[in-house]
Amino acid sequence: MSPVRVRFAPSPTGFFHIGSARTALFNWLYARHTGGIFVLRIEDTDKERNGEQFLNVIYESLRWLGLNWDEGPGVGGEYGPYRQSERTAIYREYLEKLRAAGRTYEKDGATWFKLLGERSEVFDAHRQRTVTKVQVAPTVIDDLIRGRVERVEDEDFVIVRSDGSPVFHFVNVVDDIAMRITHVIRGEDHLSNTSKHVELFKALGAPVPQFAHIPLILKQHGPGKMSKRDQGALVEEYQGRGYLPAALVNFLCLLGWNPGADREKLPLEDVIRQFDLPGVNQSNARFDDKKLAHMNMLYLLEQPADRFVALGRDYFQRHAPGAPALQAEPGYFREVLLLSQPKIKGLEELPAYTRYLFSDDYPVDAKVQEKVLAKGDPQARLRELIAALPGWDFSSDAAIEEALKALAASRQLGFGDYQAVARLAVSGTNVGPSLTSLFRVLGRDRVRSRLERLLAPA
């Protein structure tokens, strides 16, 4: 059995779609599972739409996701070059083979692939024109995911444009032959193209690779497959929003594949071990960003402290470079971030969640304020706190908690009677880390001035 060789063949359009990411991932997983080779090939035959600067989008997205390629741009390999725009000599060579075999003809300045069989002219109502139909035996595809699929390819098709450039169907097949690709794993939108491809493989006398057509990702709302214009369709978007690549990868694995045993969050090594093509679903999947967000939270929660702090700093630097947080003393920054780690769902929440800990200029939630001040005797509680504060030991959460509980007990009250108003005073909101931690981190002076500020609004 020859070693598995799979390829991911994106075209540089300037976007890296979430569906492309999954196709890349499934190819990569299959290569890793089988100990095979993962090839990256750039399909840049469309001169009109492809741009040099767009290549980096592909490279960076793949790298961010951790999908390293064994052969391709930047790493080389014995079947290069790996950009189609640099392989014209190879295409010409294969075109010659077809020509010599009498399988091509020229029409309208373009080169067409000739199907073998009886021909007849038929009026196509949908396309509103006459087409030449060829009577050919159905192409049979033994798809690893879908099983046996039969389709009749009954019209000749263009393989080289009138400007001399080869089209997708042709270069795709030629490259798969030349690069010794054994398994073609791609989106289901290519299933109908496969009959064309199989005809080409046969005409070129090459072995037909195994095909595996994976289901498509449907847009979250509304009909149709996800397109690059949809919210959340681009990998860069998640990268920008501070999602962890491991979370996105884990989530993507679950779209169309599952490890069984009611397990969902699992390390990549386990996925690699268990992943196989026959285990991939046949039905399309709707993208669910809520579940992705949940997965991301799970991963965020388990990040080691140093790592989480670094991720947070990076997020601030990219999204709020002028934020006071970045001016904070590193030890303080770390403390605040570690207080936030178990509380937030995503890095995106960080700036707003921690703002009052880095600056005295922070918003106060009017609704919360109204509610808190309407209940009990908040003014009295504030006065008691301010009076008691000087005698408190601020060295630890436990010490602060003890002091606060003692204060409450002395007035026949409980911790809860101070909690809401004190939190409002120091943070302007009703959510956040534990109150005692907030007190300790902010320090006695800032706590006092904020309590006083709420007691006597300017």
Added chain:
RNA sequence: GUCCCCAUCGUCUAGCCCGGUCAGGACACCACCCUUUCACGGUGAGAACCGGGGUUCGAAUCCCCGUGGGGACGCCA
């Protein structure tokens, strides 16, 4: 329109291949518990086999038809 693919909770899915389970899990939603707010976590509730025929003692599971969804029908990839 033609061709191809698909069909289990709102969503992702297990179960289907090798018919017999209270149709299981996760996200979301709701309730309760935990609790110092908020999250996390825990417990529980509601929630699905698209419809119709067949085959069979028995069908989510096998077959057919319908319906619905998706895709392809380019000198795009």
